[in-house]
Amino acid sequence: IWQPALARAKSEAAEMQQLIRKDGKNFKLAPWDWWFYAERLRKAKYDLDDSALRPYFELESVRNGAFTVANKLYGITFTERTDIPKYNDNVRVFEVKDADGSHLGILYVDYYPRANKEGGAWMSNYRDQSIQEGKDIRPVIVNNGNFSKPTGGQPALISFEEATTLFHEFGHALHGLLTRCTYESLS
Numbered sequence: 001i002w003q004p005a006l007a008r009a010k011s012e013a014a015e016m017q018q019l020i021r022k023d024g025k026n027f028k029l030a031p032w033d034w035w036f037y038a039e040r041l042r043k044a045k046y047d048l049d050d051s052a053l054r055p056y057f058e059l060e061s062v063r064n065g066a067f068t069v070a071n072k073l074y075g076i077t078f079t080e081r082t083d084i085p086k087y088n089d090n091v092r093v094f095e096v097k098d099a100d101g102s103h104l105g106i107l108y109v110d111y112y113p114r115a116n117k118e119g120g121a122w123m124s125n126y127r128d129q130s131i132q133e134g135k136d137i138r139p140v141i142v143n144n145g146n147f148s149k150p151t152g153g154q155p156a157l158i159s160f161e162e163a164t165t166l167f168h169e170f171g172h173a174l175h176g177l178l179t180r181c182t183y184e185s186l187s
Contacts, residue, residue: 026135057163058146059111059156066170070090074178075099078107089113089147096177099110105129105177108142111156112149121145121165123172130184139187143169143177 016037017029029037044047067078078094086093090112098106108126111121126140145166150156157165179187 012038012041019044048093049082050161052162054157057158057160059150059158059166062163062166063109063111066167069167070170070174074174076104076177081106084091103138105139105141107173107177108140109145110142111145111147113146116148117144119146121169123169123176125176128184129179129181129187130174136180139176139179139182141173143173145169 013029016034019031019037019040020033022028038049042050066098068077070076077097079097081093084093084095084106086108087109091108091110092108095106096108098104107146112119122144124142124144126142127137129139130137143166145162147158147162147166148156176187181187
């Protein structure tokens with residue numbers, strides 16, 4: 001798929017370069033200009049404003065949607081736990097159980113930015129799953145994001161791209177939660 005993708009990217013870059021010239025500017029499109037001009041191009045071609053879609057992607061609903069998909073696919077459930085310690089008030093903690101009700105692991109979700117937090121989105125783990133002395137040690141997983149916090153009593157609204165990112169990182173979390181192997185380094 002490399003050749004068709006590269007051809008499409010070059011075509012989009014040429015369209016963005018036309019927008020730059022149309023604005024009366026005389027610079028070459030750079031990587032840091034891409035998203036700005038991609039959004040302008042999308043607006044010009046399709047009259048699609050990403051911010052107009054945000055009301056359809058309330059962060060809590062998207063997260064619940066990810067949980068529902070996992071439940072339908074694997075039968076697992078997510079129960080919020082307020083008795084488990086957390087490192088920040090904005091973090092939420094969920095116990096994950098298998099279809100038979102057995103404990104699969106703990107999932108922390110840390111979705112909002114703060115001064116001492118890296119940018120971007122990622123999955124990590126505080127404890128890997130492993131088998132130690134015949135006992136199945138279950139994982140403690142975290143999904144991190146930097147989505148806009150709710151303000152003024154309104155829910156947090158995310159973009160379609162951020163919703164895709166949440167599902168992507170949640171897929172990594174499922175990998176960490178559903179694994180069953182002997183060696184911690186392989187889980």
